[in-house]
Amino acid sequence: MSMTDLDLAITLANEAGEILLQKWADRGRLSITRKRAGDFASEADFEAERHLKTRLSRLRPEDGWLGEETGAGPVSARRWIVDPLDGTTNFLRGIPHWAVSIALETEAGLCVGVVHDPVKQETFAAGPGPSATLNDAPLVLPEPASLEAALFGTGIPFGGMPHIDEHASDIARLMPLCAGVRRMGAAALDLAYVAAGRLDGFWERRLQPWDIAAGLVLLRQAGARVEGWKPGETPEEYGNVIAAPGAIFGSFAGVLRRADRDVSA
Missing domain, CATH: 3.30.540.10 (Fructose-1,6-Bisphosphatase, subunit A, domain 1)
Structure with a gap:
């Protein structure tokens, strides 16, 4: 069989x-x-x-x-x-x-x-x-009480990657509003950890399909909300990921997307 x-x-x-x-x-x-x-x-x-x-x-x-x-x-x-x-x-x-x-x-x-x-x-x-x-x-996805109590994961660009400044700006906006940010060096595990409730959310730009494909299935099946950098986009389209439980997704994504709003204002 x-x-x-x-x-x-x-x-x-x-x-x-x-x-x-x-x-x-x-x-x-x-x-x-x-x-x-x-x-x-x-x-x-x-x-x-x-x-x-x-x-x-x-x-x-x-x-x-x-x-x-x-x-x-x-x-x-x-x-x-x-x-x-x-x-x-x-x-x-x-x-x-x-x-x-x-x-x-x-x-x-x-x-x-x-x-x-x-x-x-x-x-x-x-x-x-x-x-x-x-x-x-x-896996049972917990719902954090608030953004202030949430612990997030991310991946920090390295070497000569062109979006280091963007990511530094993300961290600067988010850190004062949450319980902390972790950069552990393995995006697949970071996404799995969100699905398991060990992290309350994850974001990163310009990832490759092999970095995120398995993790996206885990997140969606666990009940997390997953989007690309803009509302309605999926991570599969551009490699940009914002993921969190529904209770805090709006406030989490709002902080991260604020830079785009500020630039267009």
């Missing part, structure tokens, strides 16, 4: 996680490629992605592919979107906060998302059903 797409994604994420744990134990000897300032890939990234691509080509031969390290395959009605190692810099530095991210996109949109943290042995998963889970237990 064949596995469901969700079960397959969970199985493959665990397999890739085992590969990465072996590399993690010997990370000081890994070969490293510098993509640009502050952005790296290692042989661990490539080996995990090769494993995932090979397995999916055998088990779902008609499906398409988009991987961070190997790019896009032929166009298909179904496409797997994979980040084999989200949080490579953390991985290489010995910081135990990184994950495997696998999502499935069909013509109807993103429908399966798995974020697997091998170090902590936590698997966040969501499929076509009505809920998201953590290690098979349903």
